[in-house]
Amino acid sequence: MAKLPTSVENIIDKHGPHKNFTPVDGYKGTHEPDALVKTHCCFCGMQCGIQLKVKENKVVGFEPWMEFPFNEGRLCPKGVQRYLQNNHPDRILSPLQRVEGKGFEPIGWDAAMDRTVNEIKRIQRDYGNDAFGMLSGVSLTNEKSYMVGKFARVALKTANLDYNGRLCMVSAGAGNKKAFGLDRISNNWSDLKHAEVIIIAGTNISETFPTLTHYIWQARDNGAKLIVVDPRVTPIARTADLHLPIKPGTDSALFGMILKILADNDWLDHDFIDNHTSGFEEALDAVKDYDLDWAQETTGINKDLILQAATLWGKASTSFLLHARGIEHHTKGVDNVVSCINIVLATGRIGRPYCGYGTITGQGNGQGGREHGHKCDQLPGNRDITNPEHRKYIADVWGIDEKDMPGKGLSAYELIEAIHRGEIKGLITICFNPLVSLPNNNFVREALEKLEYYVAIDFFLNETARHADVIMAGSLHEEEEGTVTTAEGRVVKINAAVTPPDNARRDGDIIMELAHRLGAGDKFNFENSEAIFNELRVASKGGTADYYGITYEKIVNNMGIFWPCPSLDHPGTPRLWEDKKFRTPDGKAHFNAAPFRPSSEVVDKEYPVVLTTGRVVSQYLSGTQTRRIGKLVDQYPEPLLEIHPKLAYQYGIKERELVKVITRRGEALFPAQLVETIREDTVFIPYHWGGVHSANQLTIGTLDPVSKIPEFKVCACKLDPTGKLAPHPSESNAYQSN
Numbered sequence: 001m002a003k004l005p006t007s008v009e010n011i012i013d014k015h016g017p018h019k020n021f022t023p024v025d026g027y028k029g030t031h032e033p034d035a036l037v038k039t040h041c042c043f044c045g046m047q048c049g050i051q052l053k054v055k056e057n058k059v060v061g062f063e064p065w066m067e068f069p070f071n072e073g074r075l076c077p078k079g080v081q082r083y084l085q086n087n088h089p090d091r092i093l094s095p096l097q098r099v100e101g102k103g104f105e106p107i108g109w110d111a112a113m114d115r116t117v118n119e120i121k122r123i124q125r126d127y128g129n130d131a132f133g134m135l136s137g138v139s140l141t142n143e144k145s146y147m148v149g150k151f152a153r154v155a156l157k158t159a160n161l162d163y164n165g166r167l168c169m170v171s172a173g174a175g176n177k178k179a180f181g182l183d184r185i186s187n188n189w190s191d192l193k194h195a196e197v198i199i200i201a202g203t204n205i206s207e208t209f210p211t212l213t214h215y216i217w218q219a220r221d222n223g224a225k226l227i228v229v230d231p232r233v234t235p236i237a238r239t240a241d242l243h244l245p246i247k248p249g250t251d252s253a254l255f256g257m258i259l260k261i262l263a264d265n266d267w268l269d270h271d272f273i274d275n276h277t278s279g280f281e282e283a284l285d286a287v288k289d290y291d292l293d294w295a296q297e298t299t300g301i302n303k304d305l306i307l308q309a310a311t312l313w314g315k316a317s318t319s320f321l322l323h324a325r326g327i328e329h330h331t332k333g334v335d336n337v338v339s340c341i342n343i344v345l346a347t348g349r350i351g352r353p354y355c356g357y358g359t360i361t362g363q364g365n366g367q368g369g370r371e372h373g374h375k376c377d378q379l380p381g382n383r384d385i386t387n388p389e390h391r392k393y394i395a396d397v398w399g400i401d402e403k404d405m406p407g408k409g410l411s412a413y414e415l416i417e418a419i420h421r422g423e424i425k426g427l428i429t430i431c432f433n434p435l436v437s438l439p440n441n442n443f444v445r446e447a448l449e450k451l452e453y454y455v456a457i458d459f460f461l462n463e464t465a466r467h468a469d470v471i472m473a474g475s476l477h478e479e480e481e482g483t484v485t486t487a488e489g490r491v492v493k494i495n496a497a498v499t500p501p502d503n504a505r506r507d508g509d510i511i512m513e514l515a516h517r518l519g520a521g522d523k524f525n526f527e528n529s530e531a532i533f534n535e536l537r538v539a540s541k542g543g544t545a546d547y548y549g550i551t552y553e554k555i556v557n558n559m560g561i562f563w564p565c566p567s568l569d570h571p572g573t574p575r576l577w578e579d580k581k582f583r584t585p586d587g588k589a590h591f592n593a594a595p596f597r598p599s600s601e602v603v604d605k606e607y608p609v610v611l612t613t614g615r616v617v618s619q620y621l622s623g624t625q626t627r628r629i630g631k632l633v634d635q636y637p638e639p640l641l642e643i644h645p646k647l648a649y650q651y652g653i654k655e656r657e658l659v660k661v662i663t664r665r666g667e668a669l670f671p672a673q674l675v676e677t678i679r680e681d682t683v684f685i686p687y688h689w690g691g692v693h694s695a696n697q698l699t700i701g702t703l704d705p706v707s708k709i710p711e712f713k714v715c716a717c718k719l720d721p722t723g724k725l726a727p728h729p730s731e732s733n734a735y736q737s738n
């Protein structure tokens, strides 16, 4: 049984997290590196270009890569520290096996592989193939994402594969497919610069996509009006023309109201609506009873602000609408997304220069990783695993019988629920830390403790992997060649700067060896990453995410190629929809009716305060990587409870007082940070920490019915001040998260 080892201290001593170290003993950065390798940052979806400095097969520093067109050398605080991982003392340097009561001990690769394959076979024999699940992640390259999808279906033969994008981009993906039949931002970032009006809804871009702000500033220099919709006055909101301080969970009411105002004032593009869309009447019908008083009451935004925003949008001739997790992490995430798209379609401002719309993809390869088949319902090229033609095409590429291909499996949180119910008995994870990042993590921990066998592939020991029976020492971004697709749809090249240290292995090699040992070796004979990419190209051909015409050579020669790129002589598609040929069955863009409905948990007398969660600039996701980098930890050492001084006053809460935050799922202590930049009825906690510091002890495990994304952005809580001040942040050990 995969129980938590008795001594967590033992694990931390051996495997970190340690936050302070120097990259290479004695290397002062003064003598010449052996090589400068052009590649990309391993963190967010901007995938900024960077050059890594290599000395004696170790990454020892970086230089800006000025020529890469998106960021032209600019990097954010995480980007300038990302090089400190390859030679980090916490690296897992060989496979490990958990020894009850002792923690983890190194074992050889043979033993780790043998044990894993035997357990997979035993569990599948006793309980069926689908009783072994797999969870993957989109920090992985396109090649690895593709291979994981194929591995789960062809070697592991399970339906139950899903990925951490389920917590991230799936509401946007589902909304975009409904509206356009394709899931990608409509334009490259350059088009932002000349948009007259820009709406940014539910994204704190200065902290989460810092290098993208450069494009917003350029638009501002050109006179653009900026509208920000966020319950907090985020850094970008401080510079906006209009900030709409929305009550969490009410975006579809706001955008529905704006649609109504556009129609009432005839700020519509009738030609576009009539010739290139369907469903306008239904979408309008869903909002026909909305009025400004209702919208003000529902969204908490002053009605004059709503009217001003609608007027700016309605009268503009060019515009861009961007959103991210703030509107998507909801049980009505898909409704929020389509209600944004509705106002874009109503004004016909898409498929033209300086007119665009899109979600800002979060993870490093959040775009490419959601296209090539490691989602529970998907096959490469963004094909549908339930569609017989799609299944047949991919089965032929893989050289298997279509009947042997598993069907649709469970989504990430549902997969954990199935483990909890005892239906799934074995688990393999790569690039996912569900114990920190899934909602209601006390429930997730209970599930992990029920597994009969759990194997994790990672380069650091994350909180979830502490429950593993075996850990396989995997590779960092800079240790394996491949491609990723940036948030603007540009496929770029990741170059290996070094080989994995010591006895760690490339992720790709680990997956391939497992496939061989499971008897599917003939389907996994890839010589190198390019060979995997070439199979991916064929597998994606004809799908909506068509990469067929993209080659490694073309990527390098052009600093990236935008998909779709259906043939070798095709230049790629930086701007979609110029031809107005949408990828829906009728070829039109679809309006979707999205009548407002409340969030799954709303405030009441007992739990009167709205809790929302998200990010800070110096930490990344579950913190596995960034909590190990001293300067990033020092910048924001521990999760704080952002609270408005007026709400704090009601409870008598003082700056840095420890406040117990309680929800129906759990409770946890956080130091209060009094800020006037948040709504008075809402508190915010960043989620990058585990254990007692984890915000996800509090969040709710309810899912959007279509996208299955959890409702991270809204639940109800109560506050219980302790009267005690939190210790000085320098004494915080939150980065250890034990």
Ligand SMILES: Nc1nc2c(c(=O)[nH]1)N[C@H]1C(S)=C(S)[C@@H](COP(=O)(O)OP(=O)(O)OC[C@H]3O[C@@H](n4cnc5c(=O)[nH]c(N)nc54)[C@H](O)[C@@H]3O)O[C@H]1N2
Binding pocket: 044, 045, 168, 201, 202, 203, 204, 205, 207, 208, 209, 229, 230, 231, 232, 234, 246, 247, 248, 249, 250, 251, 324, 325, 326, 327, 361, 362, 363, 364, 612, 613, 614, 615, 616, 617, 618, 619, 620, 621, 684, 713, 714
């Ligand atoms: N520094 C840093 N950067 C990152 C990441 C990271 O972990 N750290 N992660 C990357 C990834 S994977 C992702 S997905 C992105 C996420 O990027 P963002 O979506 O920008 O980040 P979040 O902090 O999750 O949420 C954004 C904003 O939503 C607001 N919000 C909360 N509830 C609501 C609501 O109901 N409506 C509206 N309109 N707004 C609301 C919050 O106040 C917050 O400012 O960032 C990427 N970049």
Ligand SMILES: Nc1nc2c(c(=O)[nH]1)N[C@H]1C(S)=C(S)[C@@H](COP(=O)(O)OP(=O)(O)OC[C@H]3O[C@@H](n4cnc5c(=O)[nH]c(N)nc54)[C@H](O)[C@@H]3O)O[C@H]1N2
Binding pocket: 137, 139, 140, 141, 164, 165, 167, 168, 169, 325, 329, 362, 363, 430, 431, 432, 433, 434, 436, 437, 438, 439, 457, 458, 459, 460, 462, 474, 475, 476, 477, 507, 613, 614, 615, 620, 621, 622, 623, 624, 625, 687, 695, 696, 699, 712
């Ligand atoms: N409350 C709350 N919870 C949230 C969110 C929120 O806003 N609020 N946001 C959600 C979002 S948008 C996201 S994307 C998820 C992210 O949640 P996770 O995917 O769990 O977060 P990561 O920290 O990326 O975990 C990835 C693990 O993969 C490892 N890893 C990274 N790159 C590689 C690689 O190339 N190879 C291998 N083998 N391992 C690798 C890291 O070391 C880490 O242990 O969190 C979600 N959870």
Ligand code: SF4
Binding pocket: 041, 042, 043, 044, 045, 046, 047, 048, 074, 075, 076, 077, 078, 079, 080, 208, 209, 210, 211, 212
């Ligand atoms: S903006 Fe994103 S990709 Fe660019 S340096 Fe920062 S974390 Fe890395």
Ligand SMILES: [Mo]
Binding pocket: 167, 168, 169, 362, 363
């Ligand atoms: Mo994300």
